[in-house]
Amino acid sequence: QISQALREHGIGVATGEMCQNRVMFKQFLKMHAMQFCQIDSCRVGGVSEVLAIMVLSRKFGVPVVPHAGGVGLCELVRHYSMIDYILISGKIDDRMCEYAEHLHEHFTDQAEIKNARYVLPYKPGFSCQMTKEAIDTFKVSGRNILEELSIDELASFLRRFFDIIDSP
Numbered sequence: 001q002i003s004q005a006l007r008e009h010g011i012g013v014a015t016g017e018m019c020q021n022r023v024m025f026k027q028f029l030k031m032h033a034m035q036f037c038q039i040d041s042c043r044v045g046g047v048s049e050v051l052a053i054m055v056l057s058r059k060f061g062v063p064v065v066p067h068a069g070g071v072g073l074c075e076l077v078r079h080y081s082m083i084d085y086i087l088i089s090g091k092i093d094d095r096m097c098e099y100a101e102h103l104h105e106h107f108t109d110q111a112e113i114k115n116a117r118y119v120l121p122y123k124p125g126f127s128c129q130m131t132k133e134a135i136d137t138f139k140v141s142g143r144n145i146l147e148e149l150s151i152d153e154l155a156s157f158l159r160r161f162f163d164i165i166d167s168p
Contacts, residue, residue: 002033003031003032003033003034003035004032007035012034012035012036013033013034013035013036014034014035014036014038014065015028015033015034015036015038016028016034016037016038016039016040016053016067017038017039017040017043017067017069018040018043019039019040019043019044020043020044020045021044021045021049022044022049022052022053022056025037025039025053025056025057026056029056029057029059029060029062030060032060034062035062036062036063036064036065036096037053037054037057037062037063037064037065038065038066038067038098039053039054039064039066039067039077039080040066040067040073041066041067041068041073041076041077041080042070042072042073042076047126050080051083054080054083054084054088055088058088058089063089063091063094063095063096064080064081064084064088064089064095065095065096065097065098066080066081066097066098067098068097068098068099068100069098069100070100071103071106072103072106072107072128072130073098073100074098074099074100074104074111074118075104075107075109075110075111075126075127075128076126076127076128077097077098078097078111078118078119078120078121078127079121079126079127081095081097081118082118082120097118099111099113099118105131105134106130106131106134107127107128107129107130107131107134108123108129108130108131109121109122109123109125109127109129111127
């Protein structure tokens with residue numbers, strides 16, 4: 001109903017970043033409830049699930065616009081955008097891909113943008129390998145930090161964490 005109400009105003013719905021699998025995407029696509037398929041590469045069950053959703057989107061004529069607003073998502077989604085272009089849709093004219101300008105320094109193969117486009121990764125793999133420094137800084141060593149820290153200690157840890165990710 002939301003999509004239908006917005007369609008008459010020329011507004012398309014971009015959704016899917018909270019969907020977990022191809023079944024949910026198929027329901028949205030069959031109901032014409034989305035005009036942009038916004039896959040979250042970490043939320044759905046891996047590469048095979050993402051590829052199935054991308055093929056379903058093509059069948060229904062809905063462009064894939066990967067969600068990349070979190071830690072490492074930019075490093076992951078550039079692969080999907082390129083797979084969509086090379087193997088599935090063959091189009092870039094109605095395609096977009098989210099980009100967030102933070103947290104790339106925590107990855108060994110950082111996402112790169114040139115001329116408003118993602119650059120192909122230089123290394124093999126899925127580009128999600130974190131640097132040793134990031135792992136050492138943020139690991140909790142298999143402990144349940146919520147049980148071990150007092151509220152004040154947890155608040156201090158979270159302030160430190162957000163200071164690190166918010167710093168330029």
